[in-house]
Amino acid sequence: MASPSGERFNVRVPKTAELVASHVRRRIVTGELIEGDALPPETTLMEEFAISRPTLREAFRILESEGLITVRRGARGGARVQVPSSDVAARYAGLVLQHRGTTLSDVLEARVIVEAPAARMLAARRDRASIADKLQKELDSHEMRDSEHFHEFNALVVELTGNETLVLLTTMLEHISQAATAMYVRAPHADDDKLARKAVRSRQRLINLIRAGESDEAELLWRNFLTESGEVVARAIGANVVDLFG
Secondary structure (H helix, E strand, O other): OOOOOOOEOOOOOOOHHHHHHHHHHHHHHHOOOOOOOOOOOOOHHHHHHHHOHHHHHHHHHHHHHOEEEEEEEOOOOOEEEOOOOHHHHHHHHHHHHHHHHEEHHHHHHHHHHHHHHHHHHHHHOHHHHHHHHHHHHHHHHHOOOHHHHHHHHHHHHHHOOOOHHHHHHOOOOOHHHHHHHHHHHOOOOOHHHHHHHHHHHHHHHHHHHHHHOOOOHHHHHHHHHHHHHHHHHHHHHHOOOHHOOO
């Protein structure tokens, strides 16, 4: 095919299976199909789309690989809907970064860039007092050295912004950060108790700044804390992302 200027370019025509997958995908993401819904029997779908069984099953494989359906074989089998999951996106992003040989330091630096502004957003909100209450409840609900809890706190900071794009990006980065922290805590370190106490103090200080509406200070504190804690883990592990998942 040629453009108006005469330059030739190739246009890839989607395969029939891709078009069928696209149709079903749209019904899922728009909510027409919900979690657990069974897709119609294969024979019904073959008639609806005027396609062969191999083409339909290729479409199913596409949707399965995207985590949008599960398929059970056999007499009582069939395809059922799964809603799009941020966990699936996080795992896939991890695979891409592993393949590219991404360093842990690279991921933790991106995490600071993405997550630190969330503290400013919360401190600038009119409902910052109730936000601070939710964060305080989260901080108070676990043991001081519970590293998994710390990641839950971090995720809550972003979740409370209500920005779904930010939440998705953070889920992807925290998935890798959490794996790094899990590797870090497998072995004891001389300053573990000191770092745990600092982690609690920093989160408490963040809550106080959000409650007071100190947006500049809240972002700066959170940026510094995420940077420093990330450097501690990266220095101790010194790993590529691929090393975190085996």
